Amino acid sequence: MVPAATPVSQEVVLVGGGHSHALVLRMLGMRPWPGTQVTLVSDVSHAPYSGMLPGHLAGIYSWEETHIDLRRLCAWAGARFIHAAAAGLDLPRKQLQLHDRPPLGFDVVSINIGSTPSLGSVPGAAACATPAKPVPLLLEKWEALVAAAADGRHLRVVIVGAGAGGVEVALSLKARLGAALTVSLVHQGATILPTHNPGVRRHLQSALHQAGVTVLTGQPVTAVHPGAVDLQDGSRLEADAVIWTTHAAAPPWLRTSGLALDDHGFIAVDPTLRSLSHSFVFAAGDCASVLTAARPKSGVFAVRAARPLFTNLGRWLDGRPLKPWRPQSQFLGLIGTGSGRAVVSRGRWTAEGAWAWQWKDRIDRAFMRRFSELPPMDRTARVPDRPRSQTAATALERKATMRCLGCAGKVGGSILHRVLVRLRATHPAVVCVPPDRSDIMAGLDAPDDAAVFLPPPGRPVVQTIDHLSALVTDPFIFGRIAALHGMSDIVAMGAEPHSALVTALVPFAAESVTEEWLTQLLGGVATELGRMGALLLGGHTAEAPAAALTLACTGLAGPSPLWRKNGLLPGQTLILTKPLGTGTLFAAAMRHAAQGRWIDAAIASMLVSNQPAARLAHTHGATAATDITGFGLLGHVGEMTRASNVAARLDLDSLPILPGAAACAALGLLSSLHEDNARLLDSVSGAADLTHHPHFPLLSDPQTSGGLLLAIDPSQAPALLEALRSGPAPAAAIIGSTYPANSDPTSLISLRSRKCQETRRM
Numbered sequence: 001m002v003p004a005a006t007p008v009s010q011e012v013v014l015v016g017g018g019h020s021h022a023l024v025l026r027m028l029g030m031r032p033w034p035g036t037q038v039t040l041v042s043d044v045s046h047a048p049y050s051g052m053l054p055g056h057l058a059g060i061y062s063w064e065e066t067h068i069d070l071r072r073l074c075a076w077a078g079a080r081f082i083h084a085a086a087a088g089l090d091l092p093r094k095q096l097q098l099h100d101r102p103p104l105g106f107d108v109v110s111i112n113i114g115s116t117p118s119l120g121s122v123p124g125a126a127a128c129a130t131p132a133k134p135v136p137l138l139l140e141k142w143e144a145l146v147a148a149a150a151d152g153r154h155l156r157v158v159i160v161g162a163g164a165g166g167v168e169v170a171l172s173l174k175a176r177l178g179a180a181l182t183v184s185l186v187h188q189g190a191t192i193l194p195t196h197n198p199g200v201r202r203h204l205q206s207a208l209h210q211a212g213v214t215v216l217t218g219q220p221v222t223a224v225h226p227g228a229v230d231l232q233d234g235s236r237l238e239a240d241a242v243i244w245t246t247h248a249a250a251p252p253w254l255r256t257s258g259l260a261l262d263d264h265g266f267i268a269v270d271p272t273l274r275s276l277s278h279s280f281v282f283a284a285g286d287c288a289s290v291l292t293a294a295r296p297k298s299g300v301f302a303v304r305a306a307r308p309l310f311t312n313l314g315r316w317l318d319g320r321p322l323k324p325w326r327p328q329s330q331f332l333g334l335i336g337t338g339s340g341r342a343v344v345s346r347g348r349w350t351a352e353g354a355w356a357w358q359w360k361d362r363i364d365r366a367f368m369r370r371f372s373e374l375p376p377m378d379r380t381a382r383v384p385d386r387p388r389s390q391t392a393a394t395a396l397e398r399k400a401t402m403r404c405l406g407c408a409g410k411v412g413g414s415i416l417h418r419v420l421v422r423l424r425a426t427h428p429a430v431v432c433v434p435p436d437r438s439d440i441m442a443g444l445d446a447p448d449d450a451a452v453f454l455p456p457p458g459r460p461v462v463q464t465i466d467h468l469s470a471l472v473t474d475p476f477i478f479g480r481i482a483a484l485h486g487m488s489d490i491v492a493m494g495a496e497p498h499s500a501l502v503t504a505l506v507p508f509a510a511e512s513v514t515e516e517w518l519t520q521l522l523g524g525v526a527t528e529l530g531r532m533g534a535l536l537l538g539g540h541t542a543e544a545p546a547a548a549l550t551l552a553c554t555g556l557a558g559p560s561p562l563w564r565k566n567g568l569l570p571g572q573t574l575i576l577t578k579p580l581g582t583g584t585l586f587a588a589a590m591r592h593a594a595q596g597r598w599i600d601a602a603i604a605s606m607l608v609s610n611q612p613a614a615r616l617a618h619t620h621g622a623t624a625a626t627d628i629t630g631f632g633l634l635g636h637v638g639e640m641t642r643a644s645n646v647a648a649r650l651d652l653d654s655l656p657i658l659p660g661a662a663a664c665a666a667l668g669l670l671s672s673l674h675e676d677n678a679r680l681l682d683s684v685s686g687a688a689d690l691t692h693h694p695h696f697p698l699l700s701d702p703q704t705s706g707g708l709l710l711a712i713d714p715s716q717a718p719a720l721l722e723a724l725r726s727g728p729a730p731a732a733a734i735i736g737s738t739y740p741a742n743s744d745p746t747s748l749i750s751l752r753s754r755k756c757q758e759t760r761r762m
């Protein structure tokens with residue numbers, strides 16, 4: 001028998017990291033739902049906080065201060081983070097459809113995906129204007145304008161829509177760029193800020209006037225062209241940028257979701273925030289509409305909805321009655337002027353002053369501290385039992401205490417059958433043996449006791465096996481990384497991927513949950529095998545405390561000669577194809593100390609296949625290659641120099657490094673394997689002088705799905721580097737060279753840094 005943890009019996013999927021879901025995750029971290037797997041699906045890893053966005057545009061707040069790090073928040077709350085855009089819902093199957101990956105199953109789903117300004121049917125608006133949302137696109141545009149202004153260009157910006165958002169954006173842009181910018185605020189209605197009282201309008205009219213913003217009311221935009229905007233009166237405004245901040249429109253994919261919607265396409269919910277049409281769907285924030293209590297689309301209501309949403313999702317999971325919520329009818333609005341003042345708006349009341357800005361600043365900073373200062377949590381502490389119905393969950397807990405080992409510790413055949421049916425549908429070219437592959441005598445489409453294939457004559461079979469524990473919580477991405485990591489050994493030998501066998505380990509859980517995990521894990525593996533032209537020929541499943549994958553990979557050598565570790569020659573140039581730093585970054589992430597965007601970059605790098613780089617290296621005449629994995633750069637260089645009996649000099653300044661990796665390493669946030677890898681430094685000449693170099697710890701950093709280290713004649717190195725950088729390995733760099741070994745076998749590697757030498761000379 002194996003000891004039982006609380007097995008997962010229910011899956012909650014939160015779609016969109018809006019204000020409501022960010023707060024739900026914060027509450028979940030404090031009061032988890034035992035036996036429930038919570039997954040956030042978000043198209044961004046850092047969600048902008050609308051209250052501070054204009055302040056960020058004005059240059060008052062930094063990017064970090066205005067964004068909620070969802071990846072970090074999820075890790076802290078014990079939730080999975082899936083970085084993907086939802087594309088639709090399959091409600092009969094209870095699945096969320098995602099772009100470029102298998103759909104995600106759920107028991108209950110909650111939607112908080114916001115809104116975008118309505119571009120209406122204005123010709124040219126969709127192509128030429130920048131909507132205020134999605135915010136990342138707005139910020140990208142704004143940074144480009146700031147850079148152009150820094151080059152001395154005078155810029156003209158037209159802002160369409162004079163609600164609170166448009167007015168604040170106009171004032172913020174002027175506050176940041178002043179006379180370098182001409183801002184026109186165009187509004188179709190007779191007055192700006194139509195939903196606010198006349199006093200608020202007066203204050204902000206005056207602020208716009210003082211800032212030099214031209215306000216044009218009663219002027220619908222009739223067309224947008226590259227570089228200009230047409231107004232209804234026939235006039236034309238020249239514009240280097242058109243920013244669209246009109247009233248909110250619903251995300252278009254909701255129209256085909258099958259959910260009940262209001263007249264404007266927003267999800268119709270009752271006062272418990274549950275869909276009017278589907279009892280297992282909740283929605284909150286801008287994308288939802290409480291039909292009995294319609295309120296403006298505003299961050300304030302998205303924030304207020306978080307508590308009732310958390311309560312009702314918890315009650316739904318427990319099978320208890322839901323609690324209705326009545327949003328307040330009036331709310332406090334604090335509208336910044338970009339110049340250290342703000343206007344207060346509540347019902348008929350208004351006021352203005354620097355004190356109001358300080359008040360707003362205090363409220364906004366306190367809100368963001370809830371996400372940046374996450375209290376340490378003891379996840380091993382027992383969570384008090386909630387009142388639970390005696391349903392499947394309790395039965396599953398009883399079953400968990402009776403689990404057997406040996407062959408019984410594998411996933412049930414019926415689950416596996418369903419997973420394979422799904423995989424055959426999504427990845428037929430990888431899981432089903434194509435009719436023209438007569439060399440494959442037994443594969444997964446007609447499983448036998450073992451896979452059988454006939455290698456082509458004269459092509460040696462190359463085999464390797466690798467095991468990875470899940471270092472990311474997204475099982476599909478983990479499956480992709482594991483396949484790339486496993487096959488990397490094959491391509492580092494100069495062979496072509498042929499096939500793989502896989503063992504998938506998943507925690508004991510409800511059947512539907514296990515099916516989802518396996519489908520996502522194996523879907524990820526199959527995706528990358530397919531891209532490499534390899535087949536999945538068989539495998540095994542087993543229950544384990546945590547998800548993990550083992551891949552036995554097979555490749556075929558030839559026609560090019562195999563690369564062996566002894567292939568280094570003196571006088572060669574060394575090229576590394578991917579940046580270093582995954583070990584320290586994931587060590588930091590485990591301690592909630594890595595920024596989400598650093599982990600995004602690390603994952604993006606791990607998802608780069610080494611196969612195209614290896615092919616380029618072959619055509620350019622590389623004589624040796626290895627992939628950088630667990631032993632770190634130094635360990636793998638050491639293996640090659642020893643086997644080849646040549647020495648290598650590495651240039652610390654030239655090492656490509658992932659964003660945030662040097663910062664994490666400097667804080668001592670290192671992988672548990674680092675210390676062992678670093679022992680090799682004792683026999684590296686020059687190491688003692690360079691310990692303070694920011695790249696020094698990265699030499700011993702273990703890599704997951706790391707890059708290739710390639711050795712090539714110096715005459716060919718520039719062409720190979722150019723081909724790599726402009727193609728499959730944009731971060732590739734020349735990191736050193738080889739030279740004849742002297743008689744001292746302990747100094748086969750030496751380090752140098754021009755920067756350190758220059759600093760010392762000064």
Ligand SMILES: Cc1cc2nc3c(=O)[nH]c(=O)nc-3n(C[C@H](O)[C@H](O)[C@H](O)COP(=O)(O)OP(=O)(O)OC[C@H]3O[C@@H](n4cnc5c(N)ncnc54)[C@H](O)[C@@H]3O)c2cc1C
Nearest residue numbers: 016018019043050086113114132165285286298299300302
């Ligand atoms: C310039 C501007 C300033 C504003 N200032 C204020 C203010 O000061 N105070 C205020 O109360 N309101 C303000 N608002 C309004 C406010 O932005 C919105 O009402 C608020 O953001 C709505 O919150 P939400 O949680 O519903 O959604 P959002 O905050 O918009 O969050 C939705 C999230 O879902 C993600 N997402 C979207 N589609 C998908 C998908 N398909 N799959 C996965 N993820 C997805 C988005 O990336 C985003 O992170 C402002 C709006 C603008 C445009």
